[in-house]
Amino acid sequence: TAPPSPTSTHNPSLFTFTPHLNPNASDCVYKLQKLKEYLDSPPPLTIPPSYEKLTTKLGSATLPSLTVPCTTPLESLFKGTLFYNMFQDSSGLWYGDYGGPLFLNCGLIICWYIFKEEDILGEDEIIMLKHYLKVHKQNDGGWGTHIEGGSTMFGTVMCYVGLRLLGASRTELEDSRKFIIDNGTATCTSSWAKFYLCVLGVMKWESHNSTPIEMMLLPDWFPFGPGRMWCHSRMVYVPMAWLYCKRYVYEKADDDEIIKQLREELYGEGEYEKIDWKKARTTVAPMDNYSPVTYMMSFVMYLLSFYESMEVFKPLRKYLRERAFKRAEAYLIAEELQTNYICIGPVNKILNMIISRDDKNRFERHKERIKDYLWVAEDGLKMQGYNGSQCWDASFYAQALHESGMARVYPENVERLYSFLEGTQILSTPLSANSPAMFYEDYKERVKAFRHVSLGGWPFSTSAHGWPISDCTGEGLKAILALRPYVEEGVEAGRLTKMTDSRIFNAVNVILTLQNCDGGFATYENQRGFKWFEWLNPSEVFGDIMIDYSYVECSMASLTALSDFKVLYPDHRSDEIETALRRGKGFIKSLQRRDGSWYGSWACCFCYGTWFGVEGLVACGEGGSENVLRAMDFLKSKQCENGGWGEDFRSCYNKSYSPTGAERYGDSQGACVINTAWALLALIKGGEGDSDSVERGIQYLMKRQLSTGDWPQEGISGVFNRSCGITYTSYRNVFPIWALGRFRQWKERDTTNTLR
Numbered sequence: 004t005a006p007p008s009p010t011s012t013h014n015p016s017l018f019t020f021t022p023h024l025n026p027n028a029s030d031c032v033y034k035l036q037k038l039k040e041y042l043d044s045p046p047p048l049t050i051p052p053s054y055e056k057l058t059t060k061l062g063s064a065t066l067p068s069l070t071v072p073c074t075t076p077l078e079s080l081f082k083g084t085l086f087y088n089m090f091q092d093s094s095g096l097w098y099g100d101y102g103g104p105l106f107l108n109c110g111l112i113i114c115w116y117i118f119k120e121e122d123i124l125g126e127d128e129i130i131m132l133k134h135y136l137k138v139h140k141q142n143d144g145g146w147g148t149h150i151e152g153g154s155t156m157f158g159t160v161m162c163y164v165g166l167r168l169l170g171a172s173r174t175e176l177e178d179s180r181k182f183i184i185d186n187g188t189a190t191c192t193s194s195w196a197k198f199y200l201c202v203l204g205v206m207k208w209e210s211h212n213s214t215p216i217e218m219m220l221l222p223d224w225f226p227f228g229p230g231r232m233w234c235h236s237r238m239v240y241v242p243m244a245w246l247y248c249k250r251y252v253y254e255k256a257d258d259d260e261i262i263k264q265l266r267e268e269l270y271g272e273g274e275y276e277k278i279d280w281k282k283a284r285t286t287v288a289p290m291d292n293y294s295p296v297t298y299m300m301s302f303v304m305y306l307l308s309f310y311e312s313m314e315v316f317k318p319l320r321k322y323l324r325e326r327a328f329k330r331a332e333a334y335l336i337a338e339e340l341q342t343n344y345i346c347i348g349p350v351n352k353i354l355n356m357i358i359s360r361d362d363k364n365r366f367e368r369h370k371e372r373i374k375d376y377l378w379v380a381e382d383g384l385k386m387q388g389y390n391g392s393q394c395w396d397a398s399f400y401a402q403a404l405h406e407s408g409m410a411r412v413y414p415e416n417v418e419r420l421y422s423f424l425e426g427t428q429i430l431s432t433p434l435s436a437n438s439p440a441m442f443y444e445d446y447k448e449r450v451k452a453f454r455h456v457s458l459g460g461w462p463f464s465t466s467a468h469g470w471p472i473s474d475c476t477g478e479g480l481k482a483i484l485a486l487r488p489y490v491e492e493g494v495e496a497g498r499l500t501k502m503t504d505s506r507i508f509n510a511v512n513v514i515l516t517l518q519n520c521d522g523g524f525a526t527y528e529n530q531r532g533f534k535w536f537e538w539l540n541p542s543e544v545f546g547d548i549m550i551d552y553s554y555v556e557c558s559m560a561s562l563t564a565l566s567d568f569k570v571l572y573p574d575h576r577s578d579e580i581e582t583a584l585r586r587g588k589g590f591i592k593s594l595q596r597r598d599g600s601w602y603g604s605w606a607c608c609f610c611y612g613t614w615f616g617v618e619g620l621v622a623c624g625e626g627g628s629e630n631v632l633r634a635m636d637f638l639k640s641k642q643c644e645n646g647g648w649g650e651d652f653r654s655c656y657n658k659s660y661s662p663t664g665a666e667r668y669g670d671s672q673g674a675c676v677i678n679t680a681w682a683l684l685a686l687i688k689g690g691e692g693d694s695d696s697v698e699r700g701i702q703y704l705m706k707r708q709l710s711t712g713d714w715p716q717e718g719i720s721g722v723f724n725r726s727c728g729i730t731y732t733s734y735r736n737v738f739p740i741w742a743l744g745r746f747r748q749w750k751e752r753d754t755t756n757t758l759r
């Protein structure tokens with residue numbers, strides 16, 4: 004299947020670099036004023052004092068002028084770091100846009116709309132949000148599920164409804180309405196969109212498949228249950244089931260003019276009252292149907308619909324549901340407390356917020372944390388896919404600075420970076436309001452919340468978010484270990500907090516306990532379910548979401564961290580670490596494809612996956628092995644003539660390598676900076692540092708560098724659930740810098756090859 008191709012006239016990712024706008028506010032709060040100020044008068048590129056040291060270090064090499072392209076890899080590296088370091092926040096992190104999914108905005112807009120009196124969004128925010136949705140409309144009138152995908156009914160219905168609620172008129176959106184009607188009306192949108200339509204009151208709950216909250220009551224030993232699902236699916240399922248079982252509908256829906264109009268617009272004039280809502284449960288437009296609902300799931304839905312509607316089950320339903328609501332409430336509250344009301348992701352954030360409406364204190368706290376998800380860029384204001392990628396980006400950059408030798412050149416940046424990473428490690432998380440002394444370390448409480456050990460892990464974004472992830476812990480630990488030698492002075496002088504051994508051991512404990520039976524590592528938790536759960540995936544638009552699978556990315560990061568740790572602490576849990584590395588190695592090998600590549604699940608796609616695969620195998624002592632050589636061959640075979648690598652988003656969607664081969668983002672052969680950097684990192688790690696292939700790749704990176712030291716923002720890099728793109732603005736800086744740095748280190752090791 005080919006994903007629909009985008010027809011939007013706007014290339015969104017070109018507009019997504021806003022770290023300049025950091026107002027020093029907490030977390031990701033970006034004020035529109037800052038954007039305006041920046042656009043009116045962009046800040047001058049100033050040379051920081053550390054530049055002096057840089058010249059000394061460079062020796063004979065001359066300083067690259069800020070308006071002239073670099074001529075050597077070393078110059079390029081300096082300029083790249085100089086540029087990127089300027090955007091470091093005083094708290095040590097780099098802010099970036101984490102937008103991409105379009106469907107998320109509608110959830111926020113609905114929440115704002117149904118609680119209008121709460122002013123969840125300000126006037127300026129509404130203007131910018133509207134702008135964002137308009138900018139990403141495609142030529143056919145629709146919207147994609149994410150900003151770079153072709154139109155889907157999921158994206159279109161969500162964005163259409165969002166825009167109408169924000170005040171856009173029906174006439175303005177006539178082409179979009181036509182798109183919806185032509186593709187079978189809103190009854191053919193995906194089940195997720197249907198859910199939101201029901202909440203808003205523009206669809207009847209009968210069109211929603213049964214989503215019983217009773218699932219919360221299934222015992223742990225039962226082969227299926229919320230605790231066994233991938234945490235993201237679980238965290239969305241519980242509040243969805245809550246709202247479904249209450250048949251929650253916006254209370255003023257029947258008297259609201261816009262709602263009444265939407266009921267006409269989404270289905271055709273006069274159709275709303277005639278629709279067979281039950282039938283609508285199973286209708287879905289082909290463009291949304293990425294993972295069609297299986298026969299088994301249809302059968303389960305059929306049985307559940309009996310349970311849901313039969314009179315005989317009424318007393319049983321009442322009894323079970325009451326108990327399940329109690330359990331679910333405790334669960335939802337625990338999630339809110341654990342994440343400081345940020346919640347694990349943008350979807351449950353909004354659903355939990357809607358549910359908490361009657362509890363003033365809870366609702367207020369939710370409101371305070373909405374801004375964490377908002378981001379303003381040149382394309383408008385968006386609801387991001389997470390509350391940012393701060394820790395993840397910072398960990399990679401720390402390693403890039405270390406490996407390139409640049410960490411010695413920029414001591415102030417390094418100190419700040421260390422301080423951020425040190426402060427972001429998860430130390431403890433309260434579990435419930437009634438027992439503030441209860442922490443995750445309390446086994447019973449933890450298990451009740453289905454949570455893995457958190458203490459010592461690192462999150463993807465901020466410590467306030469608090470969910471540790473295997474690979475974020477791995478990268479965080481590696482980053483801290485890499486930076487420690489540079490910050491000794493700062494620690495001694497009391498400017499920085501010491502990273503004690505016990506904190507490091509806690510991180511190692513998180514990693515060790517996250518290893519799965521197959522030897523690999525999943526994202527947030529162990530793999531607790533079975534592959535057949537996927538047959539019960541009801542989402543249509545997303546693939547492989549039911550359980551937490553072992554991934555090459557998570558495995559590499561965890562294993563390399565263990566291997567770095569082992570060198571520094573050879574006596575701590577050394578047997579367990581040896582075993583983990585051995586098992587991990589086997590797992591990484593087992594995922595390698597025939598052609599030598601690895602599929603990347605969290606970024607686009609095979610270049611990314613293969614970099615992780617190679618890095619992981621080398622760390623497990625497999626450098627030079629047949630597997631690594633095959634990976635080298637794979638990468639070399641995909642290099643474009645101009646020296647770069649480029650991959651289309653279809654790679655992720657279809658799970659098979661798809662080169663772009665066409666003019667994209669200023670490259671006639673469709674190569675991209677970030678893919679090139681990943682391929683280079685893998686090739687150099689795999690022993691190809693002296694090859695012509697690497698030389699040409701490095702030249703390519705230099706050629707694409709902008710005269711400021713930045714690299715152009717190209718296509719969307721991140722991906723999740725196989726089908727949705729997500730923006731990482733740091734990647735275009737961090738990975739080229741790292742690749743250039745690794746190249747430099749490699750060359751310096753080889754004395755016959757002097758790098759000017």
Ligand code: LAN
Binds near residue numbers: 235350389
């Ligand atoms: C992320 C972001 C980080 C990412 C990595 C750490 C990079 C990866 O290696 C493991 C998976 C993980 C943690 C990941 C999983 C899925 C997330 C949480 C996201 C892509 C960010 C947004 C996405 C989440 C599911 C989006 C919310 C939408 C729903 C459909 C629930």
